[in-house]
Amino acid sequence: MRLSPLLLFPGIFVCALFPLTNGEEQRIPEEKLLVVTVATKETDGFKRFFHSAKHFNYTVKVLGEGAKWNSGDYMSAPGGGQKVRLLKAALEEMKDEDKIILFIDSYDVVFASGPKELLKKFQQARHKVVFSSESLIWPDRHLEDKHPHVAEGNRFLGSGGFIGYLPNIKEMVADWTGEDNDSDQLFFTKIYIDPVERKSTNITLDSKCRLFQNLHGALDEVVLKFEDGRVRARNMLYDTLPVVIHGNGPTKLQINYLGNYIPDTWTFETGCTVCHEDLHPLSALQESEYPLVVFGIFIQQPTPFVAVFFERLLKLQYPKNRLKLFIYNQEAHHEGQISSFLKDHGSLYQDVKLVGPEEEMDQAASRNLGLDMCRKDKDCDYFFILDIEVVLENENTLKILIEQNLPIVAPMITRVGRLWSNFWGALSADGYYARSEDYVDIVQGRRVGVWNVPYVSSVYLVKASLLRSELSDYELFTSNLLDPDMAYCHNIRSKGIFMYVTNMHTFGHILSTENYQTSHLHNDLWQIFENPVDWQERYIHENYTRIMKDKLIETPCPDVYWFPIFSDVACNHIVEEMEHNGRWSGGANTDKRIQGGYENVPTIDIHMNQINFEKEWQKFLLDYIAPITEKMYPGYYTKCSSPLNFVVRYKPDEQPLLVPHHDASTFTINVALNSKDVDYQGGGCRFLRYDCSVQAPRKGWTLLHPGRLTHYHEGLPTTAGVRYIAVSFVDP
Numbered sequence: 050m051r052l053s054p055l056l057l058f059p060g061i062f063v064c065a066l067f068p069l070t071n072g073e074e075q076r077i078p079e080e081k082l083l084v085v086t087v088a089t090k091e092t093d094g095f096k097r098f099f100h101s102a103k104h105f106n107y108t109v110k111v112l113g114e115g116a117k118w119n120s121g122d123y124m125s126a127p128g129g130g131q132k133v134r135l136l137k138a139a140l141e142e143m144k145d146e147d148k149i150i151l152f153i154d155s156y157d158v159v160f161a162s163g164p165k166e167l168l169k170k171f172q173q174a175r176h177k178v179v180f181s182s183e184s185l186i187w188p189d190r191h192l193e194d195k196h197p198h199v200a201e202g203n204r205f206l207g208s209g210g211f212i213g214y215l216p217n218i219k220e221m222v223a224d225w226t227g228e229d230n231d232s233d234q235l236f237f238t239k240i241y242i243d244p245v246e247r248k249s250t251n252i253t254l255d256s257k258c259r260l261f262q263n264l265h266g267a268l269d270e271v272v273l274k275f276e277d278g279r280v281r282a283r284n285m286l287y288d289t290l291p292v293v294i295h296g297n298g299p300t301k302l303q304i305n306y307l308g309n310y311i312p313d314t315w316t317f318e319t320g321c322t323v324c325h326e327d328l329h330p331l332s333a334l335q336e337s338e339y340p341l342v343v344f345g346i347f348i349q350q351p352t353p354f355v356a357v358f359f360e361r362l363l364k365l366q367y368p369k370n371r372l373k374l375f376i377y378n379q380e381a382h383h384e385g386q387i388s389s390f391l392k393d394h395g396s397l398y399q400d401v402k403l404v405g406p407e408e409e410m411d412q413a414a415s416r417n418l419g420l421d422m423c424r425k426d427k428d429c430d431y432f433f434i435l436d437i438e439v440v441l442e443n444e445n446t447l448k449i450l451i452e453q454n455l456p457i458v459a460p461m462i463t464r465v466g467r468l469w470s471n472f473w474g475a476l477s478a479d480g481y482y483a484r485s486e487d488y489v490d491i492v493q494g495r496r497v498g499v500w501n502v503p504y505v506s507s508v509y510l511v512k513a514s515l516l517r518s519e520l521s522d523y524e525l526f527t528s529n530l531l532d533p534d535m536a537y538c539h540n541i542r543s544k545g546i547f548m549y550v551t552n553m554h555t556f557g558h559i560l561s562t563e564n565y566q567t568s569h570l571h572n573d574l575w576q577i578f579e580n581p582v583d584w585q586e587r588y589i590h591e592n593y594t595r596i597m598k599d600k601l602i603e604t605p606c607p608d609v610y611w612f613p614i615f616s617d618v619a620c621n622h623i624v625e626e627m628e629h630n631g632r633w634s635g636g637a638n639t640d641k642r643i644q645g646g647y648e649n650v651p652t653i654d655i656h657m658n659q660i661n662f663e664k665e666w667q668k669f670l671l672d673y674i675a676p677i678t679e680k681m682y683p684g685y686y687t688k689c690s691s692p693l694n695f696v697v698r699y700k701p702d703e704q705p706l707l708v709p710h711h712d713a714s715t716f717t718i719n720v721a722l723n724s725k726d727v728d729y730q731g732g733g734c735r736f737l738r739y740d741c742s743v744q745a746p747r748k749g750w751t752l753l754h755p756g757r758l759t760h761y762h763e764g765l766p767t768t769a770g771v772r773y774i775a776v777s778f779v780d781p
């Protein structure tokens with residue numbers, strides 16, 4: 050039998066005097082409110098809670114810091130008796146009888162509003178203690194009938210959050226004698242369902258979630274409302290704006306999701322503000338003091354543009370002597386590129402470890418090994434994982450990620466033209482991809498910020514301190530059921546560690562590795578269909594995109610246009626590919642083509658179809674030449690059907706020149722593939738009718754001129770070295 054609270058705590062009598070003035074209750078001053086929580090560890094969830102409390106100016110008392118958590122895995126329940134024990138002990142020390150105690154969980158809780166609103170709603174509940182409510186009964190379903198009915202809303206008690214006057218709460222927990230692993234929820238439920246105790250402690254439930262929103266069983270009721278650049282979680286069923294949001298039970302991912310937006314951690318304009326309080330600026334450091342990063346590069350399939358990958362790696366803005374490379378290469382095909390990179394630049398890095406295909410290591414094993422290289426290295430501050438198919442365009446990526454100072458953070462990477470990214474916004478019930486409500490907005494950059502997400506892959510930064518504590522398990526990537534990346538993220542989530550993705554900068558994209566042939570000398574040339582953006586960047590002249598805008602097209606002779614089209618690399622690759630093929634066909638031997646009526650004057654050449662480059666070359670003509678012909682010769686719309694595409698070789702002792710002729714084409718393009726005075730002497734092209742020559746061809750520049758009739762022309766003699774040109778006869 051309990052004593053009446055009035056007898057036990059005379060102080061409450063005093064405070065009962067002031068609330069009523071003119072029938073209206075006096076507001077409880079905010080400084081009377083104390084938030085009490087139990088946190089034995091500063092988990093990422095706790096830090097988020099604390100940020101939100103600080104944001105709204107709550108005063109928080111944390112119990113159990115550094116204590117061993119005795120109530121089972123905090124990720125799973127029941128348990129919680131330890132919380133009641135610690136609360137009871139803490140309250141015994143407190144004397145201020147009109148204090149209001151808000152006791153809540155913290156690992157999976159965020160505040161959505163401040164003390165003023167909380168206290169107002171508490172007062173409106175007209176009870177001395179208000180508990181959060183749940184629609185599901187737990188842990189003892191047999192107690193259902195004993196619960197009083199409520200007019201509207203949830204009928205069951207949730208122990209993850211309650212608020213009340215100090216004396217009433219003291220009284221409520223005074224009888225606690227349970228073990229640390231006993232259920233706190235059952236303990237409070239038993240008080241609540243006992244009519245006498247319910248009355249004497251003066252307990253009610255917040256059935257309509259005006260103060261507390263437990264998400265378990267209520268996910269369909271809760272939505273985010275965006276208004277005036279601010280966000281608030283709303284319970285749609287009861288039309289309420291809860292102050293405390295609790296991702297209880299299996300709703301950890303949903304509270305992570307909501308935590309991206311509340312409280313005001315995110316705005317349309319500035320992205321995540323809370324994360325920014327903890328920035329770790331590198332600008333204050335000397336380069337020699339930069340964190341040491343083990344940089345894990347993983348090559349798990351034949352991949353285009355690997356040479357470009359290493360060029361970008363060299364340009365990454367970070368002191369190389371603060372980087373240790375761990376390169377795992379599963380593909381013999383790429384060994385040459387890697388060894389030439391390491392031969393030329395390996396010594397710039399503080400250390401290099403290469404694991405080659407001969408080790409026959411699987412994906413999970415190689416990633417476990419890379420991570421362990423950082424874990425075991427006492428100097429390692431971060432592990433940076435980068436898959437070879439990632440095109441990291443932003444040279445500052447590593448610095449930006451380090452400055453975020455987050456446990457695990459990925460730069461957002463997308464696939465050009467597709468709704469693909471290296472993060473997932475949500476998980477399906479079986480742990481695979483599910484689209485979150487905000488996924489498309491984030492991928493397309495309409496919402497910008499740093500986002501807590503359940504899955505990242507391909508490129509991300511991990512704090513080494515985690516690898517030596519929570520993530521000390523060697524086999525993080527290993528699983529019988531899951532792919533290595535999924536296994537890894539599953540392990541991270543189960544430790545309560547947060548993974549973030551940032552889209553506050555653009556970082557880059559990912560290549561398609563499908564349809565990558567490895568049968569050529571320069572396989573990347575064939576990537577114009579699969580990876581057109583990367584193909585353009587590698588092979589099209591850097592000034593091509595400006596030729597119209599900046600009037601870069603020259604007219605050396607009447608109706609002859611001259612403009613940059615190929616990069617140096619494209620020229621070199623095409624020439625090398627032809628020489629690699631080597632089947633130069635010459636002069637009189639090309640009877641068939643002469644009879645075909647196209648090639649009036651035979652040359653020493655190799656046709657694009659001889660290296661299986663015909664489709665790709667046609668695509669190149671269509672994408673890069675057709676737009677120019679249409680502009681320069683208005684009225685000619687060309688599909689760039691071009692049956693003759695070939696590379697010509699001029700050599701003094703082979704075929705030095707081409708006698709005057711017409712081309713059997715509407716237009717001809719003629720691209721110089723190497724450099725006068727460097728690779729050869731002489732050369733050029735002369736248009737006889739106008740007595741006009743282009744005598745100093747520029748490497749990578751093309752001539753575009755009418756073929757039939759007007760433009761009778763000749764190839765001027767190459768007097769030394771070897772000259773190469775690529776020629777196409779283009780018809781409409």
Ligand SMILES: *[C@@H]1O[C@H](CO)[C@@H](O)[C@H](O)[C@H]1NC(C)=O
Pocket residue numbers: 104105106163
């Ligand atoms: C918290 O307190 C500070 C300083 O007293 C004040 O500037 C700020 O507006 C308060 N924040 C909120 C959300 O009330």
Ligand SMILES: *[C@@H]1O[C@H](CO)[C@@H](O)[C@H](O)[C@H]1NC(C)=O
Pocket residue numbers: 175176177248249251
């Ligand atoms: C609970 O306390 C309120 C005042 O906060 C009072 O009006 C109400 O009558 C009390 N209820 C019970 C059942 O004692």
Ligand SMILES: *[C@@H]1O[C@H](CO)[C@@H](O)[C@H](O)[C@H]1NC(C)=O
Pocket residue numbers: 228230231
């Ligand atoms: C709870 O803890 C006690 C003592 O620490 C132990 O004997 C008991 O087996 C535990 N119960 C459960 C369900 O783990």
Ligand SMILES: *[C@@H]1O[C@H](CO)[C@@H](O)[C@H](O)[C@H]1NC(C)=O
Pocket residue numbers: 591592
């Ligand atoms: C592109 O144009 C700029 C100036 O307009 C010039 O400096 C640069 O060398 C050009 N690039 C190449 C590859 O010729």
